[in-house]
Amino acid sequence: MYNKNNFFAVFGLAAQFDIDLSELTSRYRELQTKLHPDKFASSSGSEQAISVQQAAMINDAYNTLKSPLTRAKYLLELNGIVLNDETNTIMDPEFLMQQMELRESLASVKQASDPMAHLDELSVMLDKQSNRLIDNLSQMFQPEEVDYKSIAAEVRKMQFYSRLHEEMENLYSRYEN
Amino acid sequence: MALLQISEPGQSTAPHQHKLAVGIDLGTTNSLVATVRSGHAETLADEGGENLLPSVVRYLSDDSIVVGANALRAAATDPLNTVISVKRFMGRGIDDIKTIGSQLPYEFVTRDSGSKMPYIKTIAGEKSPVQISAEILKTLRQRAEKSLGGDLLGSVITVPAYFDEAQRQATKAAAELAGLNVFRLLNEPTAAAIAYGLDSGAEGDIVVFDLGGGTFDISVLRLNKGVFEVLATAGDTALGGDDFDMALVNWLIEQSRPGELNHKLLRELTNAAKTAKEQLTDTEYYQFDLALSNGVQWQGGLNRETFNNLVMPLVQSTLKPCRQALRDAGIDKNNVLQIVMVGGSTRVPLVREKIGEFFGQQPLVDIDPDRVVAIGAALQADILAGNKPESEMLLLDIIPLSLGLETMGGLVEKIIPRNTTIPIARAQEFTTYKDGQTAIAIHIVQGEREVVDDCRSLARFELRGIPPMVAGAARVEVSFQVDADGLLSVTALEKTSGVSSHIEVKPSYGLSETEIENMLLSSFDNAESDLALRKLREQQVEADREILALEAALAEDADVMLNAEELSMIQSALTELKATRKIDDADAIKASIENVEKVCDFYVQKRMNQNIEKAMSGHKLEDFEK
Numbered sequence: 001m002y003n004k005n006n007f008f009a010v011f012g013l014a015a016q017f018d019i020d021l022s023e024l025t026s027r028y029r030e031l032q033t034k035l036h037p038d039k040f041a042s043s044s045g046s047e048q049a050i051s052v053q054q055a056a057m058i059n060d061a062y063n064t065l066k067s068p069l070t071r072a073k074y075l076l077e078l079n080g081i082v083l084n085d086e087t088n089t090i091m092d093p094e095f096l097m098q099q100m101e102l103r104e105s106l107a108s109v110k111q112a113s114d115p116m117a118h119l120d121e122l123s124v125m126l127d128k129q130s131n132r133l134i135d136n137l138s139q140m141f142q143p144e145e146v147d148y149k150s151i152a153a154e155v156r157k158m159q160f161y162s163r164l165h166e167e168m169e170n171l172y173s174r175y176e177n
Numbered sequence: 178m179a180l181l182q183i184s185e186p187g188q189s190t191a192p193h194q195h196k197l198a199v200g201i202d203l204g205t206t207n208s209l210v211a212t213v214r215s216g217h218a219e220t221l222a223d224e225g226g227e228n229l230l231p232s233v234v235r236y237l238s239d240d241s242i243v244v245g246a247n248a249l250r251a252a253a254t255d256p257l258n259t260v261i262s263v264k265r266f267m268g269r270g271i272d273d274i275k276t277i278g279s280q281l282p283y284e285f286v287t288r289d290s291g292s293k294m295p296y297i298k299t300i301a302g303e304k305s306p307v308q309i310s311a312e313i314l315k316t317l318r319q320r321a322e323k324s325l326g327g328d329l330l331g332s333v334i335t336v337p338a339y340f341d342e343a344q345r346q347a348t349k350a351a352a353e354l355a356g357l358n359v360f361r362l363l364n365e366p367t368a369a370a371i372a373y374g375l376d377s378g379a380e381g382d383i384v385v386f387d388l389g390g391g392t393f394d395i396s397v398l399r400l401n402k403g404v405f406e407v408l409a410t411a412g413d414t415a416l417g418g419d420d421f422d423m424a425l426v427n428w429l430i431e432q433s434r435p436g437e438l439n440h441k442l443l444r445e446l447t448n449a450a451k452t453a454k455e456q457l458t459d460t461e462y463y464q465f466d467l468a469l470s471n472g473v474q475w476q477g478g479l480n481r482e483t484f485n486n487l488v489m490p491l492v493q494s495t496l497k498p499c500r501q502a503l504r505d506a507g508i509d510k511n512n513v514l515q516i517v518m519v520g521g522s523t524r525v526p527l528v529r530e531k532i533g534e535f536f537g538q539q540p541l542v543d544i545d546p547d548r549v550v551a552i553g554a555a556l557q558a559d560i561l562a563g564n565k566p567e568s569e570m571l572l573l574d575i576i577p578l579s580l581g582l583e584t585m586g587g588l589v590e591k592i593i594p595r596n597t598t599i600p601i602a603r604a605q606e607f608t609t610y611k612d613g614q615t616a617i618a619i620h621i622v623q624g625e626r627e628v629v630d631d632c633r634s635l636a637r638f639e640l641r642g643i644p645p646m647v648a649g650a651a652r653v654e655v656s657f658q659v660d661a662d663g664l665l666s667v668t669a670l671e672k673t674s675g676v677s678s679h680i681e682v683k684p685s686y687g688l689s690e691t692e693i694e695n696m697l698l699s700s701f702d703n704a705e706s707d708l709a710l711r712k713l714r715e716q717q718v719e720a721d722r723e724i725l726a727l728e729a730a731l732a733e734d735a736d737v738m739l740n741a742e743e744l745s746m747i748q749s750a751l752t753e754l755k756a757t758r759k760i761d762d763a764d765a766i767k768a769s770i771e772n773v774e775k776v777c778d779f780y781v782q783k784r785m786n787q788n789i790e791k792a793m794s795g796h797k798l799e800d801f802e803k
Contacts, residue, residue, distance in 0.1 A: 029401065029406075031789070033403075033404065034788065036661070037660070038571060039571075041361065041562070046778055046781050047781055050782065050785050052660050053602070054785060055600050055661070056599075056600040056659075057602070059598045059600065060602065060603070063597070169504070172504060173501060176497050176500050176501070
């Protein structure tokens with residue numbers, strides 16, 4: 001039976017961290033081609049309403065699985081771990097140090113002679129470091145007995161990067177033109 | 178309710194009957210209506226053979242209304258009663274309008290203290306932007322009905338991709354006021370992409386650059402096997418050809434020194450500037466020969482280089498949204514497959530040149546930039562009407578601006594970020610901050626800034642009746658749902674007590690239901706009876722649709738999906754609806770339809786679930802069982 005509580009099942013994928021993104025995308029399109037409200041525009045009432053709900057769920061599922069961070073969080077959730085209590089987590093000091101440096105570097109964009117070049121440089125570094133985390137996660141999800149606690153710690157690190165990334169986007173918007 | 182026909186969408190009803198549907202481009206400067214006839218999309222002309230309808234409405238003292246070219250001709254002599262570029266005021270509050278332009282000739286008023294909805298004072302009374310737009314849409318509706326020889330089943334109305342919630346609501350209200358059934362609001366650049374993409378069958382990422390009379394949009398789309406996925410959109414709802422004209426008017430004022438300005442003079446100067454701008458598209462030099470109504474005369478020349486210098490800052494300011502959209506879409510400007518140009522202002526050679534330079538390739542201008550949006554909208558309307566059941570074409574559009582809630586300290590918590598594919602539903606939990614707090618105020622905002630005051634306020638409502646608890650114990654879940662038109666509804670639910678509240682977001686300076694009803698009444702000649710007749714017709718069409726679809730569904734799978742009791746329940750509701758359909762009572766038909774929907778709800782759900790399974794069949798079934 002189709003299980004709406006599992007986003008992976010929506011796309012006929014096994015619930016695991018390593019997924020084939022192009023397969024995800026093609027199944028997503030296939031589903032929307034059949035269920036999107038546009039296919040019911042000349043129908044009415046409850047049918048349209050249900051189609052909106054279904055299409056919204058499929059969009060939500062697709063967005064969640066598309067990005068490694070939300071996908072990892074979702075897998076943790078499926079395994080009973082919810083990450084929302086960031087305030088009392090102890091982060092590894094080396095990582096915190098690295099984050100501070102990255103933040104300082106972001107802050108120094110204001111003084112840079114060529115802010116865009118500075119941002120580009122930072123962006124490359126940020127991508128490299130967060131890609132390394134993704135590779136790590138992929139490894140950690142591999143074993144028979146997955147250590148979800150350690151994964152949770154790693155995912156928290158990824159959240160730091162995701163926030164840095166957002167701030168960088170904002171800076172890009174500000175310094176263009 | 179028309180039960181789901183997933184295997185063969187739209188085919189349940191009479192398959193050979195072509196349903197009349199139109200696409201309408203409601204533009205700042207000009208509007209158009211288009212339709213698909215014998216498989217070919219074309220814009221419809223008026224009796225004089227003109228396709229473009231100037232978006233100009235003139236009110237006369239005898240309450241008659243002139244729309245289009247005749248109204249435009251009167252703009253200089255009767256500026257106060259002739260409304261030009263009304264699109265710029267759609268969904269705007271009185272405060273916004275003051276910032277749009279100090280040189281507007283109109284006198285704006287608000288009606289009551291609570292509403293910020295602006296009305297324009299005319300000789301025929303106070304008119305809202307929604308009413309004025311409805312006149313334009315009505316003219317196009319009549320043109321289409323005459324040309325196609327029948328009532329329209331539905332329409333697709335285009336809006337700038339960067340229109341916010343309030344502007345979309347206002348547009349939809351105007352269409353309803355004009356007696357149009359709206360299948361969908363469609364983003365203008367997406368419409369243009371359909372017009373190009375369906376033709377070429379191209380696959381890859383395309384950029385649509387849409388510079389119209391009053392708005393600028395940039396959209397990045399990915400085309401793959403008939404699926405049009407909008408990846409990102411950005412723009413400026415207050416930048417367009419009108420600003421080019423204004424730059425030129427300011428230059429003209431400097432040069433010709435026409436003395437003290439009034440609305441009439443300003444209109445004359447604007448007309449002269451428009452002509453010069455258009456001429457300079459094909460020529461290098463334009464000779465002014467001004468004879469203004471105040472007796473001032475001026476002759477002088479303008480070459481293209483000077484013109485380019487005047488509008489350069491405006492053209493440059495389109496590049497920032499381009500970069501933003503590319504970054505949001507996560508693509509490099511060198512990997513763009515095609516650049517599609519839309520909107521009359523893309524005829525300006527400097528615009529083409531700068532955009533070509535920026536993307537490193539020549540933009541496409543094959544389809545008339547004035548008509549391409551209407552043509553795309555007509556193609557979409559044709560599909561939504563069910564005229565092309567075999568079509569695999571699908572549009573996945575996005576919201577242009579983030580939607581969020583005000584939280585403590587006047588900050589914004591984003592619930593749905595910009596560029597999220599719609600439809601979408603998201604929920605977030607909040608809690609109380611005081612002991613014994615029994616109500617929670619919910620303020621819905623739209624925009625990218627972190628502070629509430631910098632975002633657009635969409636609506637406010639209160640969730641009351643929360644049982645007194647200690648601070649932080651209540652669990653209020655606020656759910657946002659955005660439908661396929663990009664329109665929002667919000668629900669709040671206190672989970673421990675089950676207290677809930679719901680709002681369809683109508684912007685605070687938008688129209689109330691009664692206002693819409695009043696306008697509808699006053700917009701029809703024999704108000705009461707026409708409106709009643711229209712309501713009845715609508716309900717009858719709806720009833721026919723229900724009956725046909727339900728019968729088709731029952732024939733298909735009643736034997737496997739329903740037990741005897743369920744089947745007889747559904748059939749008696751259906752019989753009742755058929756009986757009510759025959760009497761001329763809109764309310765009774767409506768009640769009957771609602772009854773059928775209620776009775777069939779479980780059946781629709783069941784079919785929908787089965788259809789999802791069907792949609793996924795062919796994939797590894799064991800995966801679904803996990």
